[in-house]
Amino acid sequence: xxxxxxxxxxxxxxxxxxxxxxxxxxxxxxxxxxxxxxxxxxxxxxxxxxxxxxxxxxxxxxxxxxxxxxxxxxxxxxxxxxxxxxxxxxxxxxxxxxxxxxxxxxxxxxxxxxx
Amino acid sequence: xxxxxxxxxxxxxxxxxxxxxxxxxxxxxxxxxxxxxxxxxxxxxxxxxxxxxxxxxxxxxxxxxxxxxxxxxxxxxxxxxxxxxxx
Numbered sequence: 015x016x017x018x019x020x021x022x023x024x025x026x027x028x029x030x031x032x033x034x035x036x037x038x039x040x041x042x043x044x045x046x047x048x049x050x051x052x053x054x055x056x057x058x059x060x061x062x063x064x065x066x067x068x069x070x071x072x073x074x075x076x077x078x079x080x081x082x083x084x085x086x087x088x089x090x091x092x093x094x095x096x097x098x099x100x101x102x103x104x105x106x107x108x109x110x111x112x113x114x115x116x117x118x119x120x121x122x123x124x125x126x127x128x129x
Numbered sequence: 130x131x132x133x134x135x136x137x138x139x140x141x142x143x144x145x146x147x148x149x150x151x152x153x154x155x156x157x158x159x160x161x162x163x164x165x166x167x168x169x170x171x172x173x174x175x176x177x178x179x180x181x182x183x184x185x186x187x188x189x190x191x192x193x194x195x196x197x198x199x200x201x202x203x204x205x206x207x208x209x210x211x212x213x214x215x216x
Contacts, residue, residue, distance in 0.1 A: 035174045036174070067177070067196070070178060070192075
């Protein structure tokens with residue numbers, strides 16, 4: 015499997031994508047710790063979630079490119095990108111409704127009408 | 130290749146510890162939901178990474194299941210936390 019270069023090109027792709035996903039998940043953890051309030055923590059939670067997943071699923075598709083695997087991988091990405099924004103939206107609305115954010119760092123509030 | 134595994138493992142672990150720390154310390158329930166969501170996402174990425182490195186796709190359906198049911202908890206809690214709900 016290892017080509018004449020001493021390593022296989024798929025190893026490089028696998029390594030790059032896995033490191034990318036790992037970096038994303040690490041960023042999610044750090045983002046959760048450092049962000050001040052719930053609404054900004056949502057950024058930390060949902061962004062790496064979908065990007066990390068895409069990296070991993072692409073990785074799986076690269077390692078053994080059979081039709082069944084790729085369709086299942088695309089299904090996973092499809093469902094995750096369908097459900098993650100929905101849940102983030104609900105959490106954000108709940109956070110806004112129950113005042114779980116700091117108004118001093120809120121830049122634009124398009125939700126409440128101009129008093 | 131083992132260097133990649135070690136680095137990825139450390140990064141995944143640090144992300145999970147960060148989420149766990151937020152679960153423990155999170156002032157409100159919403160923080161805990163978000164942190165548990167991140168924990169599920171990290172677990173999914175870790176399973177995917179293990180599959181990619183060891184070149185097998187045995188637990189791809191596990192990823193599918195996690196993708197579908199990972200957010201059911203957060204959606205249900207978010208639904209009942211917002212007090213005035215017009216739905």
